[in-house]
Amino acid sequence: MKNNPKKCLSCGGCVGICPNDAIKLENMRIVIDKSKCTNCGLCRIFCPVGAMEKENE
């Protein structure tokens, strides 16, 4: 997954739902650990502002 920082409000909700613990909030920015992310898309479905996108989109 990738994060669109122009839409993201850094709320951290995706951090709490990621089943692979692949997301963190660092200096108020969302950072995705590509080695852990399985591109499952749960964070995209959850995101209140539509700031998460699948890698191939």
Place this chain on the structure above:
Amino acid sequence: MVKIKESYDVIVIGAGPAGSRCAEIMAKEGLDVVVFEKRPEIGAPKRCAEGLGTAAIKRLGFTGNEKFIMQTIDGAYVYPPDVSLKKSIIYDETAGYVLERKLFDKALAYKAAKAGAKFFTNSEVLDVLKDENGKITGVVVLRDGEEFEVKAKVVVSAEGIEAKVARKAGINTTNKITDVDSGFQYEMANLNLEDPHKLYFYLGNEVAPRGYIWIFPKGDHVANVGIGIGGNVEKPAKYYLDRWIEENEEIFGEASIIEENAGGIPVGGLLEDMVLDGFVVVGDAAHTVNPIHGGGMDEGTRAGEIAAEVIVEAFKKGDFSHDFLAKYNELWWNERGKKLKKVEKLRMVVERLSDEDLNFLAREMSEQDLIDFANGRNHIKMIKILMKKPKLIKLAMLLK
């Protein structure tokens, strides 16, 4: 004063209401407490509609005249999908307040600091330290670009929804997507509100699937206007809120956007076990949130208080084991958990209702029923109402 010590009695991660309240009580009892907040400012950005009841304000040691009180609230309007079935809950006196979290969270921190707790902002806890037996013995904290190891007998996670450190410590705080709501909110000015001392709730699968839209006035023409929808709803929460605002010209026609907030709301998945050897989790991190309305400040600070009492006792006994700290589980489940579990069941029923069912419920329910249900009371009445409609009998069974 500006240097982190090598060790404390207790480390609290997160200076939200749950963390600061927990720290205050422990510090008052003489414990050496430090609170690490990763953000540069306590209380901002908010992830909250900022409503809190008078009883909670009193419990936290406030009077209701503090600077963080933005508006007094004396009731609520609840709108089912058919808005003509509106329910009006009206109190003779102030039932609650809409706060300014930037001031409120700081007021709680000031109180804890006055009691002796030390706070550090811009200080992110990266991980826990463990001894050879797996007991948590402290944390690694990042401050000013430098990593420090800080020791403590007990670490309290009050990290909020992210709960990264709690997960690293070994508590599964991950939110299931069906147990979390996706929230989005504008703070708006120049609204046209019917009564600026009421809270407004709008329900329905069209308006807010598996959730609701709220208007919480912060002044006569200013309000938090937000939405919570099921975390598994495909479209973003913001989409539903924007659409609804556009449709309600009479309220929002002249309004301006002052602030935007988003957030995850843990409306379920209560944790049976919230402790480890030397570790306790409270507040949103532990999902201690009212599952029907999603309010987290009241429940979070209660959990913080209960955890603080148990930790103080642990210091008296010199026992920081899981088995001793588990007293927090027991007390919390007795005082809050059982009730919240009932409310969670009710949420599961409500989110399965069609708009037609919601309208039916609105016709059958009194205003008092609404208040009772939101507080985990009088499930029997709800069961009776659901049983009147054959296709809702199955759902009624869920409440038994």
